[in-house]
Amino acid sequence: MLSCRSFSWQRVGAMIVRLWYGTLRSFDRLTDSFYWVTIDLILWGVTAGYVQQQLPGSELNVYALFVCGVIMWSVVYRGQIDIGMGLLEELWNKNLVNIFASPLTVPEWITSLLIFGFLKNCVAVAFGSLVAWLLYDFFLFPTLGWYLIPLFFILLMNGWWIGFLVQSVILRATTRAQAFAWTFVWLLAPLSAIYFPLATLPPSIQLVAKAMPTSYVFEEMRSIMRGSPPNWNSLGFAAFLTVMYVAISVWLMRRAFAKVLNAGLVKVY
Amino acid sequence: MNRSIVVRNLTKTFGEFTAVNNVSLSLGSGEILGLLGPNGAGKTTTFQMLLGILTPTSGSIEYFGKQLSTHRSEILERVNFSSTYTNLPWNLKVSDTLAFISRLYRTQNRAKRLAEIIETFRLTPLLSKRVISLSAGELTRLNLAKAFINDPEIVLLDEPTASLDPESAHMIREYILLRRKELGMSVLFTSHNMSEVETMCDRVVFIHRGGVVADDTPVNLARTLDRCNVSLIVPPEHNRSFSECCAIFDSEISVQDGYSTLSVRESVVSDLLAEFGKREVPLHGITITRATLEDYFLSQAQASEVAHA
Numbered sequence: 207m208l209s210c211r212s213f214s215w216q217r218v219g220a221m222i223v224r225l226w227y228g229t230l231r232s233f234d235r236l237t238d239s240f241y242w243v244t245i246d247l248i249l250w251g252v253t254a255g256y257v258q259q260q261l262p263g264s265e266l267n268v269y270a271l272f273v274c275g276v277i278m279w280s281v282v283y284r285g286q287i288d289i290g291m292g293l294l295e296e297l298w299n300k301n302l303v304n305i306f307a308s309p310l311t312v313p314e315w316i317t318s319l320l321i322f323g324f325l326k327n328c329v330a331v332a333f334g335s336l337v338a339w340l341l342y343d344f345f346l347f348p349t350l351g352w353y354l355i356p357l358f359f360i361l362l363m364n365g366w367w368i369g370f371l372v373q374s375v376i377l378r379a380t381t382r383a384q385a386f387a388w389t390f391v392w393l394l395a396p397l398s399a400i401y402f403p404l405a406t407l408p409p410s411i412q413l414v415a416k417a418m419p420t421s422y423v424f425e426e427m428r429s430i431m432r433g434s435p436p437n438w439n440s441l442g443f444a445a446f447l448t449v450m451y452v453a454i455s456v457w458l459m460r461r462a463f464a465k466v467l468n469a470g471l472v473k474v475y
Numbered sequence: 476m477n478r479s480i481v482v483r484n485l486t487k488t489f490g491e492f493t494a495v496n497n498v499s500l501s502l503g504s505g506e507i508l509g510l511l512g513p514n515g516a517g518k519t520t521t522f523q524m525l526l527g528i529l530t531p532t533s534g535s536i537e538y539f540g541k542q543l544s545t546h547r548s549e550i551l552e553r554v555n556f557s558s559t560y561t562n563l564p565w566n567l568k569v570s571d572t573l574a575f576i577s578r579l580y581r582t583q584n585r586a587k588r589l590a591e592i593i594e595t596f597r598l599t600p601l602l603s604k605r606v607i608s609l610s611a612g613e614l615t616r617l618n619l620a621k622a623f624i625n626d627p628e629i630v631l632l633d634e635p636t637a638s639l640d641p642e643s644a645h646m647i648r649e650y651i652l653l654r655r656k657e658l659g660m661s662v663l664f665t666s667h668n669m670s671e672v673e674t675m676c677d678r679v680v681f682i683h684r685g686g687v688v689a690d691d692t693p694v695n696l697a698r699t700l701d702r703c704n705v706s707l708i709v710p711p712e713h714n715r716s717f718s719e720c721c722a723i724f725d726s727e728i729s730v731q732d733g734y735s736t737l738s739v740r741e742s743v744v745s746d747l748l749a750e751f752g753k754r755e756v757p758l759h760g761i762t763i764t765r766a767t768l769e770d771y772f773l774s775q776a777q778a779s780e781v782a783h784a
Contacts, residue, residue, distance in 0.1 A: 212548045220578030227571040228564060231605070300562035304621075307526040307556060308579045309548040464530075469489070470520075471528040472560055 217310050221318030224305075228295055229326070238287070239326060243334040246276045251342050270431050273344050275400045277334040278361055278427060282398070282420060283391055284330050285365015288323035290372040290387035297381055303471050312463060316456065320366065327362055353430050356441060357423050363448045364420050368394065370455035377462035399424050419444040419451070477504040478540075479629050479661040480525070485534035487520050494520040496685040497534070502629065505659040507651070509666070509676035509693070511768075513776045517685040518665050519560065522633055525663070526556055538629065552580060556631040557615075557622035565607035569598060569617060572606060573624065580625035588624065595650060596620040611638035619647060623654070629661045636671065648675060669769035679768070681775055688775060693768045700766040700774055703744060705737045708759040716754040723750060734760065741765070 229235040254272040261268070292315075296302040305315070335346040347354060372387050398420035399407065407415055415421045422444035426436040480502040487495040495517040502508045512518050523529035525536060527547050536543040538550040563572050573593070577585050593599055596616045601609065609617060615638045622630055632651075636644035648671065654660040666672050672679060673693045681689040681696070689696055705726075709717045717735070721728055724747045726739040739747055744763060751758055 214548070214581065216581050217579055220575055223578055224564070224567075224571075224575040227567050227575065231566045231568065231571070295564075299564040299566070300560075301564050303526075303528055303558070303561040304563060304576075305579070307528050307551070307561075308576075309551040309581070310579060311548055467528065467530045469529075470523055472523060 213311065213313060214309070217308075217314045218318045218321065221305070221310065221315060222322050225292070225318065225322040235291075239284075239330050240333055242283075243276065243280045243330060244337050246280070247273065247334065247337050247341060250276050251338070255342075267431065269342055269344055270349055271428065272401060273338045273342060274346065274349060274427060274431060275424070277331060277338065277346055278357065278424070279395065279398070279400045280330060280334060281327055281358055281361040282365045282368070284327045285323055285362045286368035286372060286391050287365075287387065288326055289319050289366055289369020290376070292319040292323075292369075293373045293376055294381070294384055294387055297376070306471055312460060319369075323366070323369075324362065327365075331358065350427065350430055353426075353436055356445075357427055360419060360423050360441065360444050360448055363452055364423075365391075367448065367451040367455040370452070370459045374455070374458040374462040377459070377466050394418060394420070397421060403428065417447070419447040478502070479504050479506075479538065480663070481537040482521075482525070483535045483537075485521065485524060485536065486532050487517075487524060487529065488532045493685050495524070495531075498682065498685070498687050499534075500680050500687060500690065502661050502663055503677075504661055505655055506678065507655060507662040507664060507676050509664050509672040509679040510682065511665065511672065511679055511772060512682035513772075516682045518682055519633070520685075521682065522556075522558070522631060522663075522665065525631060527551065552625070553627060554629045554631070555580065555622045555625055555627040556633070557618045557635055558631075558633040559637060560633070561618075563606050563614075563617060563621065565605070567606055568602065569604055569606065569609070570602040572617065573598075573620065576621050577624050582625045588626065592620045592624055595623075612640060612643060615639055616643065623650075626658070627660065628658075629663070631663045633665050634667065635664070636666070636668065644671075651675065669767065669772055673768045681772075683775060689771075696771045697766045697768050700770055701741050702738055702766045702770065703741045704764045704766075704770075705739060705744060705747070705761065706734045706764070707737075707761040708733055709735055710757060710759075713756045716756050717751070720747065720750045720754060720756065 229239075250272040251269070254268040258264075258268040293302075296305060331346075338344040338346060350357065368391050372390055375383050375386050396407075397411070397415040397418045399415060400420075404412055404415055404421055404425055422440045426441055426444075430436055478501050480500075482498060482500045485495055485498040486493065498517070498521060500508075500510075510518050510521065520529065524531050525543075527543055538546075538554065541550060543550055567575075573589055577589055582588050593602070596619060598617065598620055601613055601617070606614070606617070615635070619632075619635060622632065622635075630651075635651075636647055639647065651660075651662060652675070655662065662675075664672070664676060676693055678691065679689070679693050679696055680687055689699075691699075718728075721737060724739055724743050726737040726747070729736050729738075737747070748758075
């Protein structure tokens, strides 16, 4: 197993430079950061406008519900795709050997993916907020206030554990399982109760959804939008679950990596 | 001589198959060591274990007196490699690639070193090109530039000149020899170009079916054959006498482009020539060549196949 001793921030920086160039030189990666959030905002925003018209006099702010949901779910999606793609890009480029036959360690690589993913996510959320303001005169930050920060971080970390889980599957099953990187997160979307209260789900599904930290975050997001303060116990539990899931997924990924090293890193294409 | 790499009893098995079997070898400081063997011999597997991208089943790998398994980053910062089984990120520009790799190895005086390496490997016109658009030769030059970017004390080169034109290959060989002379760099080298190995390597380790079958200088390995090749043109009317002579000395004959080439024991060459004279066989265009590393390679591969069968 690659050692986590002699951690170097310079090597983390080097990998961030690699990821930055990879994004800059790839039309796919650039559009990926901005395209989907824009499309989702248009689609759901127009839908929200129509639904709002059908509910005259309703206190429910459908715009806020959908637009906040789109932007905040994109944090989870972006968080996981940046981790999953971080591995897939190296596999597609046959560059995994180059980086792991260098002094780079797995913890340094993970750190670079997390930092770069965080920065990209901040840009994507800012961009999404700008689009929401331009299209619907909707302001994300005033709506959620400073609560946005804990919500953002819990959702981002949920993207991370999903990303590491995806990585461990790809490391074991190689690029045959690459579709997992785009699809798995959507399996968790209904369980996250992004656009509807958790109570809307059938009782048996609610039990499963309660194991998803994202469901608590979106519940509290709706509570904040209604003007109530969030339930910190609930958010704390979500944060606890998230940290646990991140730890388990990183452990799974490192186990998969050790198994790959046993078979030969060259063979993971 | 200080030892840069010491490999002890290295073994790698994949299920029932043993790819590398109890290999021990060492690389001295400033030494160029050739790792030879036919395809599937275990060279690449050994190479991968030396780079830390494949975990050995048993045995140990030491660089600079430290275990690779416990001092990986510290060691690999002083080592680099070029290999045919890796690519560089295809969507990056050449300049991007060099920038990120030089940071990854925490290269000292980065800007100066990058300028040197770009000039040495003639990469200036390629800097704004994407890696995917490079020709095989250009890509090999970029891979080699990557391999030398951190001024490594040890460089592992897997067929470094395979895709290069003769002039570029010569330039690379000269560069390696210069780095060895000036900085005492050690090189572990694989190549299927035997004349290149003979020119470059101080010592050769021959691997076959996962095990080391020989470890010596190229000259000594070739000498173990005790064979040499005698090429000559024999007029057709003397073919019978010629064949009789050859039979006496147990020589193998091959004919190409009008030349007959006899493979005989080195100790009987003078007797063979005397016999030709005695039988009045006229000899034209005669050349005598000692066994080369290539002959050794072929004989080892054949001997091992026979033993295995």
